[in-house]
Amino acid sequence: MGVSWGIISTANINTPIIAGARASDALEIVAVAGRDGARTEAYAREYGIPRAHAGYDALLADPDVEAVYISLPNGMHVDWAVRALQAGKHVLCEKPLSRRVADAVRAFDAADAAGRLLMEAFMWRHSPQTQRFAQLAGDAIGELRLVRAAFSFPLSDPGNVRLSRELDGGALMDVGCYCVSGARLLAGEPEAVSAQQVTTSEGVDVRMAATLRHPGGVLTTLDCALDLPNRSELQAIGSSGALWARDPWHCHAASFELLRDEERETVTVARADSYRLELENLSAAIRGESAPLLGREDAVAQARVIEALYASADAGGALTAV
Ligand SMILES: NC(=O)c1ccc[n+]([C@@H]2O[C@H](COP(=O)([O-])OP(=O)(O)OC[C@H]3O[C@@H](n4cnc5c(N)ncnc54)[C@H](OP(=O)(O)O)[C@@H]3O)[C@@H](O)[C@H]2O)c1
Known part of the structure; x- marks a missing residue:
């Protein structure tokens, strides 16, 4: 069964991610969250995403979401990655994960503690x-x-x-x-x-x-x-x-x-569609079928x-x- 993904934010960069997901059998996007409920509803309708959540925490509480894609501004990446991992979700976080080594380490420590995967989204x-x-x-x-x-x-x-x-x-x-x-x-x-x-x-x-x-x-x-x-x-x-x-x-x-x-x-x-490939790589890793291309070592370095x-x-x- 394909991995169920949720998206945190209605960022511009979601567009190629949604297209990449749509072209793949390995995953599906089942939910999106935004700060503004009505705007997120409209966004979900526009992109054909089944569920819209008002607020990012609501998406993290959605039991049907196995993995989240975080497309927030850079300074919010690590805090929301940690919250998502602690909520039991696997995380693909937009680049750059962080400009601070200590924060990159903190994010991967949270992944290890939760037994979940975290990957920095360097699609190239x-x-x-x-x-x-x-x-x-x-x-x-x-x-x-x-x-x-x-x-x-x-x-x-x-x-x-x-x-x-x-x-x-x-x-x-x-x-x-x-x-x-x-x-x-x-x-x-x-x-x-x-x-x-x-x-x-x-x-x-x-x-x-x-x-x-x-x-x-x-x-x-x-x-x-x-x-x-x-x-x-x-x-x-x-x-x-x-x-x-x-x-x-x-x-x-x-x-x-x-x-x-x-x-x-x-x-x-x-x-090839690099966005689709990164989603498929992490989805396969979540299913235990392959290793994530990029992990702790790369993101911390x-x-x-x-x-x-x-x-x-x-x-x-x-x-x-x-
Ligand atoms: N891999 C790539 O090809 C690629 C390309 C472009 C960007 N990126 C990365 O993707 C991330 C997002 O970039 P973007 O250009 O797509 O951003 P964007 O369109 O400005 O979207 C950022 C989203 O973050 C949410 N947000 C939450 N707090 C915010 C705040 N205080 N100010 C502004 N937005 C806030 C907003 O969503 P809601 O209002 O819906 O909550 C907003 O839609 C960045 O980390 C960037 O480096 C990657």
Whole structure:
């Protein structure tokens, strides 16, 4: 039987999640919760979700919900993940789980105590494009020496949660976390970082550029911004070749370039819905059929790098151990 999911909030990002769930036999979305009962009722009708709950606690009390997808603003992720786990639900929590190592650990401790699964929703990691890219970075470009990662877009709405300090907004939290995830996937856990940021008057980073030093002298340069044009990029550069993905995070392109011996080749992979794949991965893990792709180790390491990048940026670019 498919896993029954509930959604916490009526966020914009729910749209591809609902579409991914609808395309799958492994799960179904049976309920959604929002702060405003009437608005959530209308939302549930619009998306064909059977039950609407007024308030997130009501969804956590719904005995028919086995797993919850949390699409709340960043600063609410850990508290609601813990509450959901303590209510006996499995949790897929939107990225980034947290910018604080202690909170990421707290969330996974709650999962372990409850005997439930928790996964950070880095949908790009589930894509066949990402898996092929990482494989070729390991065996088609010689010794990996440099990673370049970028993600930016222009945010025009000053009221957007991404600019809220209380809700853990910021360019690194919103889009730079993908660059961190990419650097870690390709080059391993960084040993030290140095970051520069431009912030709003409230202290929220709208632009950041950073260098990461990984074991073996591999370097990453990354940049992320909420005030630059739409840009996505991931490059892995080795001693004898390079890989270049121009759509590494959304993976709609289902292709990237391999440069070797002065030759440029396009590597194509099967098109896939990363949102569906992450839901199916966790649903299968809930049924004991497979392991979750991403767990405690990845999420805590991810928070550790984000914490170090903010510490460095807040100290004006100081070299900071991870
Ligand atoms: N994986 C991806 O591709 C991807 C893409 C975009 C965003 N995200 C992540 O998904 C999360 C949501 O992003 P989004 O852009 O979809 O957010 P959004 O549209 O602004 O929605 C956030 C939702 O949180 C609820 N909420 C509760 N307290 C709130 C508060 N104080 N202020 C604002 N909203 C509040 C609201 O739902 P109710 O009123 O219904 O309760 C609101 O609809 C973020 O963590 C983001 O990083 C992931």
